[in-house]
Amino acid sequence: MLVPRITCAVISLAVAFANAAQTLDLPLISAEPRDASQPLDPRLASFSIEFSYLTSFGGNKSAPNVLTKELMQRLVERAGVGPDIRPGGITIDSSVFSPSAPAQILDESSSGGIFRTTFGPAWYESLGVFPDSSPIVVTVNLGNNTIELARDEIQAAIEHIGLDRIRAFELGNEPDHYPGGSRPRGWSEADYTAQYLGWSTFLTRNLSLPSHMFQAGGMVESWSTKEIIEMGVESTGTVKLYAQHTYQYSTCDPARNAIATLTNLINHQNITAYLSEWKPQVAAAQSVGKEFVVGEYNSVSCSGKQNVTNTFGQALWLADTILFAGSMNISRMYLHQGATLVFQSSQQTNSPGFSWYDLWYPIPTDRYGSARAAPSFVAYLLIVEAVGSSQESRIALLPSIASNPQLAVYAIWDPAVRSSGPARLVILNLSTRLASSSQDDQDAVAVTVDLNPYIRADNDVKVKRMSSVGLDSTDSAAATWAGQSYENGTASGVEVVESLEEGKVTVQGSEGVLVFF
Numbered sequence: 035m036l037v038p039r040i041t042c043a044v045i046s047l048a049v050a051f052a053n054a055a056q057t058l059d060l061p062l063i064s065a066e067p068r069d070a071s072q073p074l075d076p077r078l079a080s081f082s083i084e085f086s087y088l089t090s091f092g093g094n095k096s097a098p099n100v101l102t103k104e105l106m107q108r109l110v111e112r113a114g115v116g117p118d119i120r121p122g123g124i125t126i127d128s129s130v131f132s133p134s135a136p137a138q139i140l141d142e143s144s145s146g147g148i149f150r151t152t153f154g155p156a157w158y159e160s161l162g163v164f165p166d167s168s169p170i171v172v173t174v175n176l177g178n179n180t181i182e183l184a185r186d187e188i189q190a191a192i193e194h195i196g197l198d199r200i201r202a203f204e205l206g207n208e209p210d211h212y213p214g215g216s217r218p219r220g221w222s223e224a225d226y227t228a229q230y231l232g233w234s235t236f237l238t239r240n241l242s243l244p245s246h247m248f249q250a251g252g253m254v255e256s257w258s259t260k261e262i263i264e265m266g267v268e269s270t271g272t273v274k275l276y277a278q279h280t281y282q283y284s285t286c287d288p289a290r291n292a293i294a295t296l297t298n299l300i301n302h303q304n305i306t307a308y309l310s311e312w313k314p315q316v317a318a319a320q321s322v323g324k325e326f327v328v329g330e331y332n333s334v335s336c337s338g339k340q341n342v343t344n345t346f347g348q349a350l351w352l353a354d355t356i357l358f359a360g361s362m363n364i365s366r367m368y369l370h371q372g373a374t375l376v377f378q379s380s381q382q383t384n385s386p387g388f389s390w391y392d393l394w395y396p397i398p399t400d401r402y403g404s405a406r407a408a409p410s411f412v413a414y415l416l417i418v419e420a421v422g423s424s425q426e427s428r429i430a431l432l433p434s435i436a437s438n439p440q441l442a443v444y445a446i447w448d449p450a451v452r453s454s455g456p457a458r459l460v461i462l463n464l465s466t467r468l469a470s471s472s473q474d475d476q477d478a479v480a481v482t483v484d485l486n487p488y489i490r491a492d493n494d495v496k497v498k499r500m501s502s503v504g505l506d507s508t509d510s511a512a513a514t515w516a517g518q519s520y521e522n523g524t525a526s527g528v529e530v531v532e533s534l535e536e537g538k539v540t541v542q543g544s545e546g547v548l549v550f551f
């Protein structure tokens with residue numbers, strides 16, 4: 035696809051900042067991908083969608099959700115393939131497949147909590163809006179403790195999705211939360227491991243599944259991949275890969291709600307320190323030759339937080355979180371799209387409705403207004419273009435620059451594009467620039483980076499920018515990738531692909547750029 039290149043508009047902007055901004059030399063980047071990640075999956079940025087809300091996100095055959103379809107196409111155009119889709123979350127553990135049911139019947143409590151989802155063959159129509167190249171992770175009911183329910187759900191998935199398109203089967207959601215609920219208080223990771231082995235082995239035989247078709251783990255708070263491997267989860271040959279869930283912040287209770295602020299969230303040290311806690315788990319999975327994925331995550335659990343996770347700040351949080359995850363060999367990150375479920379916590383801040391952290395609002399609602407992409411959607415465009423489609427790219431986070439601790443710089447090597455030296459560079463300036471900041475304050479948080487050491491004479495270096503009026507902006511029309519916004523799922527405005535000014539690029543606070551060498 036050929037795109038118009040309009041360079042004037044933004045270059046003059048960069049020059050305007052150049053006076054105030056300091057010039058920065060980056061640490062040297064090696065020509066070869068030393069200390070870099072495993073080859074990146076073009077599906078690094080994937081999705082988890084709350085099981086009982088898939089119908090809202092996908093629609094059905096006669097009424098597909100056009101916004102979802104368009105947004106997914108924007109990713110396919112860049113990645114070459116669709117992201118993984120995992121219909122899952124807490125509602126899977128009270129789900130029941132019934133061949134005679136309509137798409138779905140929700141049994142709700144008086145406060146709006148979903149305590150059972152009965153679904154039928156038409157439920158699978160919702161998956162039709164996702165690209166054919168999107169693998170599906172099939173999570174089934176383990177919470178109920180009745181293997182027939184899981185068996186029927188796996189059988190139905192094979193019939194209606196097709197085994198070829200199924201990435202893996204997953205037994206239950208966050209089993210470490212079962213003790214004291216659907217299991218006795220003392221139910222442990224040893225009990226989970228034993229049940230996983232019994233069920234996955236029986237189901238593999240009973241349904242004649244290929245070996246190694248299960249995604250094990252899926253815990254969120256206690257227990258770990260390392261522990262279940264030590265307990266023998268590999269012993270019957272059913273594990274394909276490992277998953278754990280992560281939520282850095284929470285609105286589930288008042289104490290955690292108080293620290294779930296934009297400035298705490300959009301902080302490079304906080305982001306990298308938090309995800310680094312999973313390094314032993316990635317290593318444990320790699321030691322048995324398996325992938326490790328974050329099978330469900332978002333920034334703030336219990337459905338996000340108004341004016342925090344529905345801002346452009348969430349885009350910066352996503353870009354840094356996902357690229358850092360790639361650099362530490364997490365194979366895919368499944369960003370949860372969902373809705374507030376009153377069963378998550380009796381003390382939570384949010385009431386029922388779509389989550390404040392969703393990347394898009396698929397249908398119009400009283401609380402959120404029109405169906406539209408959230409300001410954070412543009413982060414997915416930056417990420418898929420940074421990762422590329424070659425399946426050979428590798429990423430590394432460069433060492434922090436002492437004078438600019440909030441500057442996150444990722445180098446990406448991609449032999450399909452450039453044989454020596456980084457093919458692409460992501461520069462995120464996570465320092466705060468608010469929508470209300472004065473011009474002087476905005477200049478003070480801009481930084482100019484000297485890229486001359488990485489440019490060859492024959493290089494036609496291009497830059498795409500992820501920006502908005504400020505970190506705290508909730509306006510999707512103001513959140514842009516290469517000058518265009520994506521509120522209704524299609525690009526709006528004229529694409530702006532910049533060139534370098536004397537080998538330099540300026541990055542304002544709360545802004546990111548992707549440099550193509």
Ligand SMILES: *[C@@H]1O[C@H](CO)[C@@H](O)[C@H](O)[C@H]1NC(C)=O
Pocket residue numbers: 069070071072073361362363
């Ligand atoms: C990631 O995997 C690659 C091998 O593909 C390895 O060289 C690298 O050390 C790993 N990184 C981490 C942080 O484990």
Ligand SMILES: *[C@@H]1O[C@H](CO)[C@@H](O)[C@H](O)[C@H]1NC(C)=O
Pocket residue numbers: 093094095096097136137156
């Ligand atoms: C498809 O969705 C439309 C709109 O929500 C609805 O009216 C229709 O009943 C659905 N069809 C099926 C088969 O569920």
Ligand SMILES: *[C@@H]1O[C@H](CO)[C@@H](O)[C@H](O)[C@H]1NC(C)=O
Pocket residue numbers: 128130177178180216
């Ligand atoms: C398990 O499923 C059955 C059948 O839908 C239901 O009656 C029962 O309440 C469920 N039990 C739990 C613990 O969810």
Ligand SMILES: *[C@@H]1O[C@H](CO)[C@@H](O)[C@H](O)[C@H]1NC(C)=O
Pocket residue numbers: 182185239240241
């Ligand atoms: C699978 O399990 C069901 C009961 O859950 C049983 O009726 C059926 O015979 C089993 N089939 C095989 C091939 O094991």
Ligand SMILES: *[C@@H]1O[C@H](CO)[C@@H](O)[C@H](O)[C@H]1NC(C)=O
Pocket residue numbers: 293297298299301304
């Ligand atoms: C995160 O960053 C802020 C600075 O923005 C800091 O004050 C805070 O202690 C950090 N940690 C957490 C858990 O928020």
Ligand SMILES: *[C@@H]1O[C@H](CO)[C@@H](O)[C@H](O)[C@H]1NC(C)=O
Pocket residue numbers: 340341
């Ligand atoms: C979010 O911001 C809007 C607009 O500034 C304001 O009206 C609303 O009260 C804020 N909500 C919360 C929970 O802070």
Ligand SMILES: *[C@@H]1O[C@H](CO)[C@@H](O)[C@H](O)[C@H]1NC(C)=O
Pocket residue numbers: 100104522523524525526527
């Ligand atoms: C989105 O809006 C643009 C105008 O900005 C319009 O051309 C396009 O048709 C719209 N797309 C959809 C899917 O509504």
Ligand SMILES: CC(=O)N[C@H]1CO[C@H](CO)[C@@H](O)[C@@H]1O
Pocket residue numbers: 055056437438439440441442462463464465478479480481482542543
């Ligand atoms: C994230 C980051 O490094 N932000 C920087 C943006 O640029 C200004 C000016 O150089 C720095 O002060 C910020 O720290």
